[in-house]
Amino acid sequence: MALLELYDAALPEVYGYLLSRCGQRSLAEDLTAETFLAAVEAVRRRPPPALSVAWLVGVARHKLADHWRRAAREERGLRVVGGRDGDCEDPWDERLDALVAREVLAELGPHHRAALTLRYLDGLPVAQVAEHLHRTVHATEALLVRARGAFRDAYARREGRDV
Template sequence: MTKSEVALIRAAQADPAQFEGLYRAYAGRVFGYLYSRVGSRSEAEELTAQTFLAALERLPHYTHKGYFAAWLFAIARHKAADNFRRPPAEPLQAAAQLGAEQDVLADFSERELHAALRQHIAALPAQHAELLRLRYVAGLSFAEIGALLGRSEGAVKKSIYRCLDRLQRQLEVEHV
């Protein structure tokens, strides 16, 4: 944890109005992670808001042990898990939401590659897909992921590299 991060946390603990600095530092990464989990922009926005609201409520009890990012992403993971337990949206509502979503990738071949990558990641065991989301979507370090999941940094690094190797081999076979 950097000194500036510790300063932001302490300031927010002393005055909740200072929480905005933490929000600005992490909102994009939390949103990206949640979007990769739920696949819907509006749901990811809602879950991001819920994550930061829960973090703000729990911040007075946060201790400076470990990584703040691991603590925050643990909250985000729980919010995503809670979201999957909810009953599904009505079909018309889901269709309208799907129609509102836009694919941000402009190039077709890049879109095709991303679709194949998403498909292969979705086929991975849940723990492996989660590791990749935390590392490449949320941008967490190996140490932060280890702290979040209760694993050593080395074990996380090895697992991620194995997943990447497996994905690369699958994509090469598919596109040859």
């Protein structure tokens, strides 16, 4: 499939994937552009990879993870992020309001948002989340515990419950 044909077929898929994960049009547009620039670079390599919509969505996932890593580094430079290791029930065990959950996810720090999105929205196993975030599996598991706790607390505040 020629790159231009693939572009036409994949653009809605890639943009939709990114927009649903980050919730910001301008960011999704930028990351979509980065994804297709990466495809152009890949086509120039010998031998070129087998391009497909799935391959482009995988590239988009990496671009989004890269963005979250950059944002987390910037945020760490501005403030110390604290988290608590919650041993409460997992919020994914109960029914969540999707709109509230999206808003709560957007409030979290980029490192928590990245970990939760990759693990629960994309359904990646912890080892692959760790790979995307350039962390060890154990560090990623700890990050997920803190991220779930932060999500749980923020969701409860939104719902008007005591934390």
